[in-house]
Amino acid sequence: MSQKPSIPKGTRDFGQQEMAERNYIFDTIKSVFRTFGYSQIDTPAMENLSTLLGKYGEEGDKLLFRILNSGDAFGKVDYDSFRGPDGAVNSVALSKEVCEKGLRYDLTVPFARYVVQHQNEISFPFKRFQIQPVWRADRPQKGRYREFYQCDVDVIGSRSQLNELELVQIVDRVFGLLDVNVLVKINNRKVLTGFAEICGFPDKVVDITVAIDKLDKIGLQAVEEEMKGKGLSDEAVAVIEQILKLSGTTSEKISAMRSLMNGASASGLVSQTGLKGLDELEELFGLIDAAGVSSPVEIDLSLARGLNYYTGAIFEVKAADFAIGSICGGGRYDNLTGIFGLPDMSGVGISFGADRIYDVLKGLGKFPSDLKSSTTLLFANMGAEETRYILPVASALRGCGVSVEVYPDQVKLKKQFDYADRKCIPFLSINGTDEAASGSVNIKNLVTGDQKAFSEEDVEGMVGFLSAGGTK
């Protein structure tokens, strides 16, 4: 078998440079999660299909990767019983017969399953984060993969707006550390319900939400057309237009909405749910003011994120200086674990989009330059004796946390230089018989050209010289 090997479409190998950059993102995010007291859990890549099926809609079920039962998967299957009237086999039904497990599709359903399964071991409020790959049998295209990482942080078991605040603070701190300017947008699902109620179409909340979620993309007029197409009256659409056109500061918007929800709109209808949503928004913005957050945070009444399980706050984060859509999003859900028989567990969470954040940092040139090199110092290989001389020095430097390589083969210096160059190694040390005899170690900064000789015992001096800089 000597055809060039390949990987399944929609999957990726991550080489050393890309891994260093991805780890930089994940490590930054993790360090922030930890300063807020969130800790990590891991769940298996495979879940029982009974856990996954029916949770993502009919389309989602089709996108699950199913794992063939091990052993004699087909031996006992009566294939003909899966034929329809036209003689064609029903793949969906047969796949249920021969596959009990599937690859996880997101981190949310496994998290809900985890909370229910381990409810007696967990201390609530339960603050967890999870960074793992998920798999979807989507058609691969630019920016859409069949295997990609999700990075979720959630707190479950508390209804306090302090949890919403914390997520905003986490976003603010993560992108501060990554040196990316972001805009945080917040809405509240109860306010969206309020829209539907005061415009007189309380059963159309999903249609209204879906329509106004497109405001950014298709504009106000098209949103209004869509709502009318869904059966809303002109008067109802006028009420919503009134809301969507609100301007001013956050507190001005909230107070204007409060009077609309209180009966001041054209319909004169009152929405208690909407008022409750405004209370939540007001409390959250008050907490954001009190805590102090660097990034701009604003109300976006068109924000819905298309997800019907949100019941309170809805979040979305956009990069201010790079057009790529949402890089982070989430919200509050009151019944995530209900699907597994544990009702009334309110939680709130957000998910960081690792691939998009990667693209933003790449696009803005925000990756630190020292990620390019995994090694600080290369000892050239000048022969067996000279190598034995420098081995203890290399060990001592590694003991101080310096990343050191000893070139393994005694080849031409040109080749060793090329190796240092390709790996962006900033320091090179060449020691021949003279150095070995005199007990000295030469180190050259390949970036600045600075060169210095040290006694072989002066490890501290070497560490100082190496840490003083030099990134190719």
Next chain:
Amino acid sequence: MSQKPSIPKGTRDFGQQEMAERNYIFDTIKSVFRTFGYSQIDTPAMENLSTLLGKYGEEGDKLLFRILNSGDAFGKVDYDSFRGPDGAVNSVALSKEVCEKGLRYDLTVPFARYVVQHQNEISFPFKRFQIQPVWRADRPQKGRYREFYQCDVDVIGSRSQLNELELVQIVDRVFGLLDVNVLVKINNRKVLTGFAEICGFPDKVVDITVAIDKLDKIGLQAVEEEMKGKGLSDEAVAVIEQILKLSGTTSEKISAMRSLMNGASASGLVSQTGLKGLDELEELFGLIDAAGVSSPVEIDLSLARGLNYYTGAIFEVKAADFAIGSICGGGRYDNLTGIFGLPDMSGVGISFGADRIYDVLKGLGKFPSDLKSSTTLLFANMGAEETRYILPVASALRGCGVSVEVYPDQVKLKKQFDYADRKCIPFLSINGTDEAASGSVNIKNLVTGDQKAFSEEDVEGMVGFLSAGGTK
């Protein structure tokens, strides 16, 4: 659906405590890999079955998890064409028809695939590590899982024994940092070939290797019976017995073997391959002496690790104070990438057994006690106004890297204390209206009982008090 959810057998959830402990192991290992200039790559969980099949023997093929093709997997399959003469369906053949992809079974074959696929982007010698889960449809039992992590470090593209040395140094440093005493055992596959050659049965090297690999478990006599059962003569077995009984220091053993390989055994036969293996062992032990390694390193001539692709050094690491078998192993291979059409790429690598290392640290009580808590300080929730007062203090502390929680709900203090207790949070801060009015912050060390009041601006003082200790 309200039956209690579960996960597939042989898989595991890792909760917060276990994750902290596992991360401690992985982070230690990674930090050591990095000081030796190895950097991380990731490959996809799914590989094409054409990459995986035939690489692990017939048994291994059966243990691969296969992924059902997405879309209409069965629609075009002529099921009857997979029936044997007895009418039963051939599951293996049919599964090849409906599954193109499988989950990776180890990290070695994906690494070989990676090197061949990316050979033009890679700088050789290529030093990589990889820490990812693998999946095997094995029968689950104690200590054997269907999903488990492997942690592999390899260098490919150099034949120098300095690479072998580095792996020994890495093992030494990792277990030094983990505070576990280990014994490093080394053998050489060429020496095993030499055994077969000087006993006159050069074609029996695999049988001999398989037999002596069991020396530890079944003893010398049973090993000799097995070799005789495989067709070795009494004289041949006597030659091998002579080798296996060698004692003394490493250099005494090497020099005794050198004369046996040079014709001094009962057979009088000479093995050039065996002598080459002894040269390699001698060079490696010389380098180990020169570099200085803390753990005991010894030759173990019965070490074979059952893997036929090793061609030079063979490594195995055992915990000195905990009976659990090998916790780390590997060796040199000269033709790993040959299966994918790139011959003559010599490499050497080892794999750390994360689950066993976890058991050793657990068994010996070697996990640091501060892994128990993810949070250093909990601010009690005394009401909305008091909470607003401490929010900026909490932010400032987090900015200094301290892990801080603000209890989200205003509930009885008893409940908040219990939360701190269950999460092993060592510091608690309770601030009421008095503290808010006077601008002070009270912090109590729940372990020692020490308590101190700070001015709200004195973040540095608080960080000092918090870092001065306290682990529950």
